Amino acid sequence: MKSSPIRTATGLVLVALTAFSGLPAQAAQLVRVGAAHFPPYTIRPENGADTGLLPELVEALNALQKEYQFVLVPTSIPRRFGDLKEGRTDMAIFENPEWGWKDIPHTTVDMGLEDAEIFVAQREEGRQQDYFSDLKGKRLALYSGYHYEFANFNADPKFLADTFKATLTYSHDSNLLMVLRGRADIALVTRSYLFDYLKRNEKVADKLLVSQRIDQVYHHYSILRPAAPITGEAFGKLLQELRDNGQMLKIFEPYKIALVPVPQH
Incomplete structure (x- = not known):
């Protein structure tokens, strides 16, 4: 049964304790992604509907690998800063460091997307x-x-x-x-x-x-809190894999969101 990326707090705990088949002793690390209403990226996440580009990206990330389990945690445009700072979420996606993040400790990952x-x-x-x-x-x-x-x-x-x-x-x-x-x-x-x-x-x-x-x-970045279960480098590699296998283009091209080169450090 296909699981929803939007879960209740109880569901989050259950996922964290559930091991993937074939890896009985090793559970995936849970990565909580803030989901604020920002159509077409995220559409009314508080209603539990898996609609928008963010749920599609999370589904693609989870299908790509078994080390991390990305789940969506509903938040709001004003509340997302505090949720990341206080550890209720690990990551905010489709952000820009200039949009109010300067006083919050974070790591940025260039997503190579422009709207x-x-x-x-x-x-x-x-x-x-x-x-x-x-x-x-x-x-x-x-x-x-x-x-x-x-x-x-x-x-x-x-x-x-x-x-x-x-x-x-x-x-x-x-x-x-x-x-x-x-x-x-x-x-x-x-x-x-x-x-x-x-x-x-x-x-x-x-x-x-x-x-x-x-x-x-809009040049999109991912914003990670310093103690997130996944590093910026590791997340950047997952995005690159999705770019290489065509999933990024499949998700974003229909909305005229441009894939642009990501600077290599």
Whole structure:
């Protein structure tokens, strides 16, 4: 029976005590991966649903080897820092060291993955790419808590509302709907999420104008706590194996998440 990567605390203990067949005296080391709602990477992990790119990556990591058992532990965008620092999780994936980790002891592993934040508007006759070049006077729909380059990474809600007429939500779907219904002029959306959204909502594809302008590029890293059961070097090797066997491309290419070279040290 295929096991779910999202488990209760009791399930985590059981897994830790369970030895793999063929290795009766040696249990796999449990590696707890923080799972915060960040579609399409992780989708409502607190509901126990194995959906999103993170569960797919965890499944591929577990299928690759028997030394480590990766499991997902639900957390949240604000809480993930404390969970890693206090040892409730061992690792955060699809992160960047610039996103608030500087005061938390950690090791980084370059995942060789890049995504981007792009602008989306309603398609109208005569509207071209230059519509995105100047944001002044335009009503923006933004994701609460995100740090945007156009705003100098200032995520303060009042600043964004006052300076950019911004409405902040916790849903890319809601922001795109605001654009489609004329309640916002421009939404900023993660490129991978937009491609997933358009696959689920093919009828609106011709109603949206997608910018060639990129607000920022997300270069993804894994963040490991110093006492994690797996070292950064060992995890980097597992990612390289998934890259070599084609699993990384299979998981991420459909979402237009680019595989880029990882610097060799």
